[in-house]
Amino acid sequence: MRFLLATVVKDLIRRRRDPIALLLWTGIPLAIGGLIFLAFGGDDAGPSGRLLVADQDHTVLSALLTGAYQQGPLAEIIEVEVVELEEGHERIDAGEASGLLIIPEGFSAAVLESEPFEISLVRNPAQRIVPGIIEESLSLVVESTFYLQRLFGEPLDVIVGTQPDDANVVPDSTVASVSVAFDQIVDRTRPYLFPPVIELETTSPGGDEEGFDFARLFFPSMLFMALLFMAQGLSEDIWRERSQGTLRRVIATPQRVATFLVGKLLAGAMLMLVVIGLGLIAGRWVFGIELHGLPMALVWTTFAGMMLLAMMVLVQLFASSERTGNILTGAAIFPLAMLGGSFFPFEAMPDWLASVGRYTPNGWALTKLNQVFAGELPALDLLQSIAAVALVIVVFVWLSMRRIRGRFAHS
Amino acid sequence: MIEVAQLRKEYGDLVAVGGVSFTAETGAIFGLLGPNGAGKTTTIGCISGLLEPTAGTVRVRGHDVVREGTRAKASLGVVPQEIALYEDLSAGENVRFWGQAYGLGGSKLRARMTDVLEITGLLDRADDRVDQFSGGMKRRLNFACGIVHEPQVLLLDEPTVGVDPQSRVRLLDLVREQANQGVCVLYTTHYMEEAQSMCDRLAIIDHGHIIAQGSLEELQAQMGERDLVRVSGSFDENDLRRVFSRDEDVEVVTVDDAQATLSVRQASSKLPTLLAALTRADSEVRDITVSQPSLESLFIKLTGKELRE
Incomplete structure (x- = not known):
């Protein structure tokens, strides 16, 4: 021993x-x-990037479009920055952002009147993942805008077309009619929306295991x-x-x-x-x-x-x-x-x-x-x-x- | 004491040691003298239990090294030919480890560590790593590790190879001291002078066989009063042997075309007669050397070759 x-x-x-x-x-x-x-x-951090937005329409709808990137999971990936068109092009050329979204003037009008319209997305060629996310999500937003217009086109038209009075207040009668219109639309679509007729169940191998x-x-x-x-x-x-x-x-x-x-x-x-x-x-x-x-x-x-x-x-x-x-x-x-x-x-x-x-x-x-x-x-x-x-x-x-x-x- | 009887060690067809027998007594130095490859280290290996003999027996203080290996080894101290130390440990750590390998511990181990480092002159370097030591210091430490447990039988396998003269003298003194303290020392060397000065008894080994053994006096007596005469030149073996065949005072040991070795009684007084006889044998003499009787001359006489060949 x-x-x-x-x-x-x-x-x-x-x-x-x-x-x-x-x-x-x-x-x-x-x-x-x-x-x-x-x-x-x-590296636990996911992909991230910057989206430059050249909003030449300056309307509620164009703001809604860019706002889609500032909510939920997309907000964690994409940082939105509003720029002028020229600056946007310069910065994309310099590789300072993942994409440049150009919303030309007349966007809102075209949406409300169901007329064809074109918005542009310039991708950073040096990047793959984030520009791809931006493009995919933009196509979803555009599609959603179409259905939004189909469902709520009439009241939206009223909102956009209403001229506020001298005190910059929308008349009560207008607000009431728009509210009733929204309520009726929701009532009609309730059977399809609440609860959704199609359920999506997401599963991963290994049952209740923690993530990878x-x-x-x-x-x-x-x-x-x-x-x-x-x-x-x-x-x-x-x-x-x-x-x-x-x-x-x-x-x-x-x-x-x-x-x-x-x-x-x-x-x-x-x-x-x-x-x-x-x-x-x-x-x-x-x-x-x-x-x-x-x-x-x-x-x-x-x-x-x-x-x-x-x-x-x-x-x-x-x-x-x-x-x-x-x-x-x-x-x-x-x-x-x-x-x-x-x-x-x-x-x-x-x-x-x-x-x-x-x-x-x-x-x-x-x-x-x-x-x-x-x-x-x-x-x-x-x-x-x-x-x-x-x-x-x-x-x-x-x-x-x-x-x-x-x-x-x-x- | 060490008793070796008919020790034989074979490696396939190679016979490294072929039937060696000798006895080394307590309190004496027994020398095993032979050229490199003669079988000295193999014999030491069999005695230390490192090698298992093919045949024969080895007993250390009465214990058979094969059957009672642990008991036999417990009283053995081995100083191997190569320096067997941990170079990345200090001198003290080396001595401690080898002491522990022989069962020492506690205060006794500490006391022995101090003793052996002191007698080998390394006490002040006890904490220094071995890889910083000179060759002579390593040799002395190698010796210290072999005696730390106060063995009753000490095996020294060419302990002075490659040692500077100062360390060599010191080592030889230490070996003699061990014998004086009653230790049985088996000492192998191919240095004839060392064997002559150190050993009480000697065995001359060549090609795995002991060709002569006894005390220095006994071995020298085997040479009688004969000197060894080495003659350089050109020779005809038959003529040479014929010329000296009737001369009882001259014996032809070896002869080839360029050299002859003769064993001659009182050679110095017979040189003129020798030269005349060589001339009669049609030999051409260019150089002649006369050596007094010694172990080396005995070795040459017995084997026909020099010890360092």
């Missing part, structure tokens, strides 16, 4: 004196994760990518032990090689514990990712990392040289990362590939971690999984020990 502890302490001290390696193992996945996160929607959270989806993958890199980097140390003669010296002591190996694995696991712990804290409290069962996740990830480390050490031991060992482990971790959901989440993979990937060691462990995060893995199941991982570690250590005693230390 004393030697086990001594080996752990010795390796931790050595690691502490090589912080660059530790930073690289954790920094690379963070960098890759960050890039993917940014590239595929890490890319960070939540990619975060566990990033953790496992860090574990894979750490496992590969830490496994190289077995070659250092051999080349500096310390492995042979250990074999000459009364201690078991297995104790030494387990000590090295435990030291690696403790480093993983710290790195993953910091990762979980950052994920939960700095980036606000919704994660459940953090202590269970930490324990599970550490065990899984130890298993990956034991596997990488075994691969190193079967290599003929340190260089070959690094090539072999490198050749192992990249397919494992790609296939096992550590590079791209399973949810972003084709179903058949994801189902294959879940059978890789890291893919299997990642699936369990996702279940822990989602609060879907009972404690008993987790314990069984940990026992399975521990068994695999024992097998790897036994094989490694045989390999070290058989050939590795002496060749």
Whole structure:
């Protein structure tokens, strides 16, 4: 036990004196994760843009048209700014807005008299999404204006055609007749409007699940990518032990090689514990990712990392040289990362590939971690999984020990 | 003590050690002298439990290293030929780790750490990292790590290779001190002078076989009063052997076209006779060297080659 502890302490001290390696193992996945996160929607802010409106009609209806963009969800995307026509063209040419809506004089009159009329939208060619939204919503507004005119054309005509008296007040008789007209129209259309005869039900796969959270989806993958890199980097140390003669010296002591190996694995696991712990804290409290069962996740990830480390050490031991060992482990971790959901989440993979990937060691462990995060893995199941991982570690250590005693230390 | 009986180690068809037997006593230095590749390190490897013998037995203080490995190893201290240290740890951390590997702990470990660092002259550098040390300092630390647990049997595999003269003297003093304290020391080297000055008993090993063993006096006696005479020139082997075949004072050890090695009783007084005989054998003599009896001359006599070949 004393030697086990001594080996752990010795390796931790050595690691502490090589912080660059530790930073690289954790920094690379963070960098890759960050890039993917940014590239595929890490930014929560939606698209936004500016719509310039050159209103040459200056009427209630033209104001209503531009007002449509200043209400509801569109207001969150599009900022409307009224400009003169010339200024609008200049700013669109300079790329300062997503679109320029031109409402020529005579718009209201044409609408009320049901005459054809043309309004113009100039799109910013350098942008795609926001001008598209503006165009689609404008076509809806124009269509709505047509139906509005069909339904309320008569009273609207009265409103527009009424001349206020000297006190700039619309006569009471006019207001009353318009009100009655509106009321009668609403009464006639009530059976169709309240409630609507057509209902639109919106559903998304997964029932009541929360909306798509890319960070939540990619975060566990990033953790496992860090574990894979750490496992590969830490496994190289077995070659250092051999080349500096310390492995042979250990074999000459009364201690078991297995104790030494387990000590090295435990030291690696403790480093993983710290790195993953910091990762979980950052994920939960700095980036606000919704994660459940953090202590269970930490324990599970550490065990899984130890298993990956034991596997990488075994691969190193079967290599003929340190260089070959690094090539072999490198050749192992990249397919494992790609296939096992550590590079791209399973949810972003084709179903058949994801189902294959879940059978890789890291893919299997990642699936369990996702279940822990989602609060879907009972404690008993987790314990069984940990026992399975521990068994695999024992097998790897036994094989490694045989390999070290058989050939590795002496060749 | 170390008892090695008929030790054999094979790697496939290669016989690294072929039936070596010797006994190293307590409180004495037993030297294993031989050229590089003779089988010294393999023998040490089998004794330290690093290698499993193909045949034969090795006992350390009565414990078989194969069957009772843990017990045998517990009393062993090993100073390997290569510097086996953690370069990214300090001298003190290295000594502590290797002490813990032999079960030391607490105040005893701390006391031993101070002792061994002091006797190796590294106490004031205890907190410095090993990768900042010179080669000689690393050698001394390598030795310190091998004796931190006060072993009763000490295996030293060419501990002075690549060491500066000052560190070498210091290391050799330390080894002698260990033997004086009652430790059984097995010392391998290919430096003849070191073996002659250090070892109480010696075994000369070549090609995995011990070709001679005993005390220095016993080994020198095998040479008798004979000197070693090396002659350079051109020779005909048959003529040379024929000329000296009836001379009991001269023995032809080796001969080739350009060099002959002769074992000659009281060579200095017989040089004129030797030169005359060489002339009779149609030899052309360009250079002649006479060496007093030594381990090296014994090695040449036994193997027909120089120790450093």
